[in-house]
Amino acid sequence: MAKRRGYHFALLVYFLMCTAQELAASRAGYEYIVEADAWLRLHIVPATWSDARLRCHLEGGVLASPTTTAIATAMSAMMADSKMTTRFVFIGVHALISKGDFMSLDGVPLANLSIRWREWEPNNVKNNEDCVTIDGAGEANDVSCDSPHPYFCRKETAKMTVNKCGTTADGYKLEPRTGSCYKLHRLARNWHRAAMACHAEEAHLAVINSNLESQVLKEIFAAVPNNVIKSGDPNFAFVGVWDWNEHGEWLTVFGESLPEAGFDGWSPNEPNNAGGQEFCGSIKRDGLLNDYPCLIRLPFICEITPK
Ligand SMILES: [Ca+2]
Ligand SMILES: [Ca+2]
Ligand SMILES: [Ca+2]
Incomplete structure (x- = not known):
């Protein structure tokens, strides 16, 4: 009997731990990415790149880029789980400041980002592709900043205290x-x-x-x-x-x-x-x-x- 009670108690503790973890893992639309010690939010309502950047900034974060393999993996998983009807999301990589010089808002050089260009990209169609999307496989394409796409915001753990x-x-x-x-x-x-x-x-x-x-x-x-x-x-x-x-x-x-x-x-x-x-x-x-x-x-x- 005592053994079974112990088993039930262990089950209860396990259940409470799972619930607590779940609560800790999701806050204000953000999910905690353990491997990166960062919080990611996928905004599924498409926005222009400028509006996406502003929205993330106003949330206390940054329009996110796949700066590490852990973040790239988390982004792919979140895109797969989402109800998005489009395959492409904006990331924080842009060439708005110096045309052709793609850089990330996180300050990580393009060469160090966990992305690879799709075949034939970047192709700067009509000389108007200064922003970048990725698909679920993490492949990048330069696109117009003005056509709306879903996007990721990223916040540091220090800014997630309620x-x-x-x-x-x-x-x-x-x-x-x-x-x-x-x-x-x-x-x-x-x-x-x-x-x-x-x-x-x-x-x-x-x-x-x-x-x-x-x-x-x-x-x-x-x-x-x-x-x-x-x-x-x-x-x-x-x-x-x-x-x-x-x-x-x-x-x-x-x-x-x-x-x-x-x-x-x-x-x-x-x-x-x-x-x-x-x-x-x-x-x-x-x-x-x-x-x-x-x-x-x-x-x-x-x-x-x-x-
Ligand atoms: Ca008035
Ligand atoms: Ca392109
Ligand atoms: Ca009031």
């Missing part, structure tokens, strides 16, 4: 009054790029759900004075309000009307659609809403709403 806001991104602070975490990005981006930056940090552009949250955002903005904003107009910050291209109706990034979301306090004389191009939502330093051109870059505030 903080109490539930993200691996730094700079988020829990605000007890609303229960949300916030981060003000001082480097300005246009509204859609700002939304992308928040999403890359497992957050969303801040949605104001109460007068109190408006006050909280006002204080967060006030804590970053004009001269600390790195670019863009320091008196505005993008938030999660958009007209969804239906000019005149303002909704949150979750599609709720502002009264439904719980806050529709516009700054005096706003929304004024100044210049006829103000279709994205920001706050002024008074914490109240203002319409602003989507394509002009502003600092912005991301929010992580507790689950």
Whole structure:
């Protein structure tokens, strides 16, 4: 009997260990590659090379290349396991800086990468193939940077620690009054790029759900004075309000009307659609809403709403 109990206990320990390992092996879409001590994420939604590079960068990583045999092997395995409908993925190898001189974003020379060119490649079709894809066998092809492909991001283990806001991104602070975490990005981006930056940090552009949250955002903005904003107009910050291209109706990034979301306090004389191009939502330093051109870059505030 005691023997059987011991056996059951061993089984339970084994099960718990497997579960723990599984949890440790997958985080924020990334899988841990033991042999490389690195984390890889396969983004299966195709993007242009530039957008892929930016997305990985905003996630705190780099558009990955098969820098070692271990990573090349892991990439092939992840591509085989994925639901991708295409055979090719972008890697971080490019010749955008000096035409014809392929290099990796990781700083590894092409000759040392674990890839080989497919037959007849690189062929620089129409003098427009400055980016590189690999297929499941790791064979490389130079391709146009503008046609979208899935891609791999890579993060170092040191950047994978989950903080109490539930993200691996730094700079988020829990605000007890609303229960949300916030981060003000001082480097300005246009509204859609700002939304992308928040999403890359497992957050969303801040949605104001109460007068109190408006006050909280006002204080967060006030804590970053004009001269600390790195670019863009320091008196505005993008938030999660958009007209969804239906000019005149303002909704949150979750599609709720502002009264439904719980806050529709516009700054005096706003929304004024100044210049006829103000279709994205920001706050002024008074914490109240203002319409602003989507394509002009502003600092912005991301929010992580507790689950
Ligand atoms: Ca080619
Ligand atoms: Ca909120
Ligand atoms: Ca305005």
